[in-house]
Amino acid sequence: MGTATRSWTHVALPVSDLETSIAFYERWANMSVLERVEEPGAKAVRLSDGSRPFVLVLIEGAGGAGHPLDGFGHLGIEFDRRDEVARVSAQAHEAGCLRHGPTDSGHPRGYWAVLIDPDGHQLELSHGQHNLAGAQ
Numbered sequence: 061m062g063t064a065t066r067s068w069t070h071v072a073l074p075v076s077d078l079e080t081s082i083a084f085y086e087r088w089a090n091m092s093v094l095e096r097v098e099e100p101g102a103k104a105v106r107l108s109d110g111s112r113p114f115v116l117v118l119i120e121g122a123g124g125a126g127h128p129l130d131g132f133g134h135l136g137i138e139f140d141r142r143d144e145v146a147r148v149s150a151q152a153h154e155a156g157c158l159r160h161g162p163t164d165s166g167h168p169r170g171y172w173a174v175l176i177d178p179d180g181h182q183l184e185l186s187h188g189q190h191n192l193a194g195a196q
Contacts, residue, residue, distance in 0.1 A: 070106070070115045071135065073181055078103050078120035080178045088152065088175055088183060089137050091116060109137070128180030136184040142171050145187045149173040 075081040082105060085091045091107040094115060098104075102121035108114070116135070129135065139145050145162050152158040152175045159182065161173030170188030177183060 068114055070117050072104075072117035072119055073129070073179075074123060074126040075118045075120050075177075075179050077178060078105065078118060081118050081120075082107070084157070084177045085116060085118070085183075088148065088157070088185075089116075089135075129182050130180060134174065134182035134184045136186060136189075138189060139185060139187045142187040145171055145173060145185050148185055149175075 073081075082093060085107055086093075089107075089109060091109050093105050094108050095106045096104070097106075102119060104117055104119045106115045106117050108116070139148075149158055149162045152173070157175050157177070159174040159176045162171055162185075163173070164171045168189060170186050172184055172186040172189075175183045175185065
Protein backbone atom coordinates (compact mmCIF):
# COMPACT_ATOMS: atom_id res chain seq x y z
CA MET A 61 0.00 0.00 0.00
CA GLY A 62 1.49 3.36 -1.07
CA THR A 63 1.61 6.63 0.77
CA ALA A 64 -1.61 8.63 0.59
CA THR A 65 -1.45 12.03 -1.09
CA ARG A 66 -1.96 14.97 1.25
CA SER A 67 -2.28 18.62 0.43
CA TRP A 68 -3.15 21.82 2.22
CA THR A 69 -6.63 23.07 1.40
CA HIS A 70 -7.46 25.96 3.74
CA VAL A 71 -6.92 27.99 6.88
CA ALA A 72 -10.04 28.91 8.87
CA LEU A 73 -10.32 32.00 11.06
CA PRO A 74 -13.14 32.90 13.42
CA VAL A 75 -14.45 36.44 12.89
CA SER A 76 -16.94 38.66 14.70
CA ASP A 77 -18.44 40.35 11.61
CA LEU A 78 -18.27 38.33 8.41
CA GLU A 79 -19.00 41.15 5.95
CA THR A 80 -16.43 43.49 7.51
CA SER A 81 -13.79 40.75 7.36
CA ILE A 82 -14.66 39.89 3.75
CA ALA A 83 -14.14 43.54 2.81
CA PHE A 84 -10.72 43.56 4.55
CA TYR A 85 -9.41 40.49 2.71
CA GLU A 86 -10.88 41.61 -0.62
CA ARG A 87 -9.11 44.96 -0.33
CA TRP A 88 -5.79 44.03 1.23
CA ALA A 89 -5.18 40.43 0.05
CA ASN A 90 -6.86 40.67 -3.37
CA MET A 91 -9.19 37.79 -2.49
CA SER A 92 -12.73 37.17 -3.62
CA VAL A 93 -15.56 35.05 -2.27
CA LEU A 94 -15.80 31.61 -3.87
CA GLU A 95 -18.61 30.24 -1.74
CA ARG A 96 -20.92 31.22 1.11
CA VAL A 97 -22.25 28.68 3.60
CA GLU A 98 -24.94 29.24 6.23
CA GLU A 99 -25.88 26.79 8.94
CA PRO A 100 -27.81 27.29 12.16
CA GLY A 101 -25.63 29.47 14.39
CA ALA A 102 -22.82 30.03 11.88
CA LYS A 103 -22.03 31.71 8.57
CA ALA A 104 -18.87 31.13 6.57
CA VAL A 105 -17.17 32.10 3.33
CA ARG A 106 -14.34 30.64 1.33
CA LEU A 107 -12.04 33.24 -0.25
CA SER A 108 -9.22 32.85 -2.75
CA ASP A 109 -6.79 35.03 -4.67
CA GLY A 110 -6.98 32.53 -7.54
CA SER A 111 -3.25 31.83 -7.55
CA ARG A 112 -3.42 28.31 -6.09
CA PRO A 113 -5.94 25.74 -4.84
CA PHE A 114 -5.83 27.03 -1.25
CA VAL A 115 -8.53 29.09 0.44
CA LEU A 116 -9.07 31.26 3.47
CA VAL A 117 -12.24 30.36 5.36
CA LEU A 118 -13.84 33.03 7.55
CA ILE A 119 -16.41 31.82 10.07
CA GLU A 120 -18.85 33.98 12.03
CA GLY A 121 -20.63 32.12 14.80
CA ALA A 122 -21.76 32.10 18.39
CA GLY A 123 -18.17 31.69 19.61
CA GLY A 124 -17.11 35.15 18.45
CA ALA A 125 -13.65 35.84 17.06
CA GLY A 126 -11.77 33.86 19.70
CA HIS A 127 -8.03 34.43 19.91
CA PRO A 128 -6.52 36.41 17.04
CA LEU A 129 -3.37 35.49 15.15
CA ASP A 130 -0.94 37.80 16.92
CA GLY A 131 2.61 37.70 18.22
CA PHE A 132 4.33 35.72 15.47
CA GLY A 133 1.04 34.21 14.25
CA HIS A 134 -0.02 35.65 10.90
CA LEU A 135 -1.16 35.02 7.36
CA GLY A 136 1.30 36.08 4.68
CA ILE A 137 1.08 37.17 1.07
CA GLU A 138 3.99 37.81 -1.29
CA PHE A 139 4.12 40.73 -3.72
CA ASP A 140 6.16 40.51 -6.90
CA ARG A 141 7.31 44.14 -6.49
CA ARG A 142 8.74 45.92 -3.45
CA ASP A 143 7.09 49.23 -4.38
CA GLU A 144 3.68 47.53 -4.19
CA VAL A 145 4.34 46.57 -0.54
CA ALA A 146 5.20 50.22 0.14
CA ARG A 147 2.14 51.52 -1.76
CA VAL A 148 -0.33 49.15 -0.10
CA SER A 149 1.27 49.80 3.32
CA ALA A 150 0.74 53.55 2.85
CA GLN A 151 -2.91 52.92 1.99
CA ALA A 152 -3.27 50.67 5.05
CA HIS A 153 -1.73 53.39 7.22
CA GLU A 154 -4.31 55.87 5.91
CA ALA A 155 -7.07 53.31 6.59
CA GLY A 156 -5.81 52.76 10.15
CA CYS A 157 -4.93 49.08 9.78
CA LEU A 158 -1.12 49.16 9.44
CA ARG A 159 0.49 47.59 12.51
CA HIS A 160 4.17 47.63 11.48
CA GLY A 161 6.46 48.62 8.66
CA PRO A 162 7.28 48.45 5.95
CA THR A 163 10.72 47.22 7.04
CA ASP A 164 13.64 45.80 5.07
CA SER A 165 15.04 42.91 7.11
CA GLY A 166 17.24 41.41 4.38
CA HIS A 167 17.30 37.69 3.70
CA PRO A 168 15.25 35.64 4.58
CA ARG A 169 12.48 38.03 5.72
CA GLY A 170 12.79 40.52 2.89
CA TYR A 171 10.77 43.73 2.77
CA TRP A 172 7.59 43.39 4.80
CA ALA A 173 4.75 45.09 6.64
CA VAL A 174 1.98 43.84 8.91
CA LEU A 175 -1.68 44.81 8.70
CA ILE A 176 -4.29 44.05 11.34
CA ASP A 177 -7.74 42.79 10.34
CA PRO A 178 -10.97 43.81 12.13
CA ASP A 179 -10.58 40.94 14.65
CA GLY A 180 -6.87 41.41 15.36
CA HIS A 181 -5.56 38.73 12.98
CA GLN A 182 -2.30 39.79 11.34
CA LEU A 183 -1.71 39.86 7.59
CA GLU A 184 1.90 40.15 6.44
CA LEU A 185 2.66 41.78 3.10
CA SER A 186 6.13 40.90 1.82
CA HIS A 187 8.54 41.03 -1.08
CA GLY A 188 11.78 39.11 -1.44
CA GLN A 189 11.21 36.27 1.01
CA HIS A 190 11.38 33.60 -1.71
CA ASN A 191 10.77 30.98 0.98
CA LEU A 192 8.08 29.30 -1.08
CA ALA A 193 9.69 29.51 -4.51
CA GLY A 194 8.96 26.28 -6.31
CA ALA A 195 6.77 24.82 -3.55
CA GLN A 196 3.91 23.00 -5.23
